[in-house]
Amino acid sequence: MEKLLSIIFIYILVDNFVFQRFFGICPFLGVSRKMETAIGMSMAVVFVMTLATLATWLIYTFVLVPFNLSYLQIVTFILVIASLVQLVEIILRKISPTLYQGLGIFLPLITTNCAVMAVVLLAVRQEFSLLESVIFALAASLGFSMALVIMAGIRERQELAKIPAALKGSAVTLITAGILSLAFLGFKGMLTL
Amino acid sequence: MKVNNPYLQDLTQGIVKENPTFRLLLGMCPLLGVTAYIVNGLGMGLAATAVLIASNLVISMLRNFIPPQVRIPCFIVIIATFVTIIEMVLQAFQPVLYEALGVFVPLIVVNCIILGRAEAFASKKPVLRSLSDGIGMGIGFTLGLVILATVREIIGQGTIFGPDPESAIHLFGANYEPMALFAQPAGAFIALGLLLGMVNVIFKRFNI
Numbered sequence: 001m002e003k004l005l006s007i008i009f010i011y012i013l014v015d016n017f018v019f020q021r022f023f024g025i026c027p028f029l030g031v032s033r034k035m036e037t038a039i040g041m042s043m044a045v046v047f048v049m050t051l052a053t054l055a056t057w058l059i060y061t062f063v064l065v066p067f068n069l070s071y072l073q074i075v076t077f078i079l080v081i082a083s084l085v086q087l088v089e090i091i092l093r094k095i096s097p098t099l100y101q102g103l104g105i106f107l108p109l110i111t112t113n114c115a116v117m118a119v120v121l122l123a124v125r126q127e128f129s130l131l132e133s134v135i136f137a138l139a140a141s142l143g144f145s146m147a148l149v150i151m152a153g154i155r156e157r158q159e160l161a162k163i164p165a166a167l168k169g170s171a172v173t174l175i176t177a178g179i180l181s182l183a184f185l186g187f188k189g190m191l192t193l
Numbered sequence: 194m195k196v197n198n199p200y201l202q203d204l205t206q207g208i209v210k211e212n213p214t215f216r217l218l219l220g221m222c223p224l225l226g227v228t229a230y231i232v233n234g235l236g237m238g239l240a241a242t243a244v245l246i247a248s249n250l251v252i253s254m255l256r257n258f259i260p261p262q263v264r265i266p267c268f269i270v271i272i273a274t275f276v277t278i279i280e281m282v283l284q285a286f287q288p289v290l291y292e293a294l295g296v297f298v299p300l301i302v303v304n305c306i307i308l309g310r311a312e313a314f315a316s317k318k319p320v321l322r323s324l325s326d327g328i329g330m331g332i333g334f335t336l337g338l339v340i341l342a343t344v345r346e347i348i349g350q351g352t353i354f355g356p357d358p359e360s361a362i363h364l365f366g367a368n369y370e371p372m373a374l375f376a377q378p379a380g381a382f383i384a385l386g387l388l389l390g391m392v393n394v395i396f397k398r399f400n401i
Contacts, residue, residue: 020378022226026305029221074280074299075273082266111265114222114303121296164390166397170218171389178382185379 004135006191007128011139014190017115018147019181024115028148029173031106038152042145044106046138048088049116052081053137056120057130077120082111115144126193150180200325207329210401213306214337215392220306223297224338225381230355234342235335236290237297240283242331244275245307249315249327251275256316268311269302276302289357306334344384349375 017023024045031041056077064070089107092100110116119140123133154176163172213219223241228234251271252259259267280298283291291298301307310330315323346353347364351371355361363369374380 022222022378022381023300025221025225026219029218071277071281074277074302075270078269078273078302079266082269111269112303112305112308114300117300117303118296121299125296166394167386167390171386171393174382174386174389178379178386181377181379181382182374185377 003193004132006193007132007136008139010191010193011136012143012146013184014187016143016147016184017118017140018144019177019184020188021118023118024113024144027109027113027115028144028151028177029170031109032148032151032155032173035149035152035156037106038148040102041106041109042141042148044103044110045113045115045144046141047103048081048085048107048110049119049141049144050134050137051088052084052116053120053123053133054130055084056080057123057128057133060124061130073121073124077117081116081120085111115140147180151177154180199322203322203326204329207326207331207333208336209333211330212333212337213330214334214341215389217306217309219309220304220334222300223304224341225378225385226297227294228338228342228345228381229349229376230293231339231342231346231353232355232357232360233290233293234338236283236287237294238331238335238338240279240294240298241301241304241307242328242335244272244279244301245310245331245334246324246327247275248272248307249310249323250320252311252315253318253320253323259316264316265308265312268308268316272307272311273302293356306330341381341385341388344388345375345380348372348384349377349380 011017015021018025018028027041027045031037059076059080060070060073064073064076069076085107089100092103092107119137123136126136128136151173155173158172158176167175207213211217214224220241223237227237248268248271252268255267255271276299279301280291283294283298310326314326318326343353346355349371350356351365351369352361352363372380375384
């Protein structure tokens, strides 16, 4: 229990995936312009990341390790993520068209979201158990969502701000992310696994 | 100056005009994640370049055989194969670098530059042009990594070619207190933001 709680705390605040580990920067910069899209993307990421970690953990432990195939993990994991995203898309379209309308456009983007790949690789590398892996994925994706939503809130206000011409666009977004990351540095070292 | 040679054009396009780091803003995760030291940045750049060249070549060769409906999974499998090879090579011959790059080595597989070039260029163009595009984009990405790493290492550590004490050159002598912020993740974001601003100014000035 203690370990589970510390995993949650660490990967949401201390070791935030975006601000401290640099995973998922592309969607972080790409879809943080509007709050609405940021929330949509966040929900899709939480969903896919947790499912992907569950699936890859089971495949890794019960297929790759017993057959001595762990060198195939990159190929296997990326295929699992890609097909899982496709599957989720198909199922969602069938059972919940409203949810599909919200998440639909973000799902294909998730295949190349390195945060998802990072989570499944790290879960295996840190030798988490199944429950720990799933909690880890949930915490990491919630941390990612929090970063995305904070950033979207700031960027919506930045639209109206006067920014030096050279820094307009991505440059100022990166500097803002840097300052946010600086704020999260305050949690550094609070807890380690 | 007008360049008519298409191979040369493909090559230079990735380095300057469509530089993946400073113009297209692709491959941001490794760019920010491994650039605390120049050596790590260079290693990451070369590893990604090797994968990019190999995947561009193979995908371009197979472009008439891959059915368009399933092309993305096919590209991903080809890229993942080369990433696995590079990971094994690094692990065997450069264990220190492999440790330093950590999870960012397998993450080359989701680097948007590689899949992006496969989709936008290699799947449509002949083999030799895809090769020069791969080399150009690879050099452009490596250049971005090395520039950011140079800034961060000089300011954040006061050295170049660290962290190995044998190769590290201390630039400012013993009295220099490095600005630790630039070795931290926050410094990576800020340094890249400022560099982007600078590149924007330079490109505007020379009308590129």
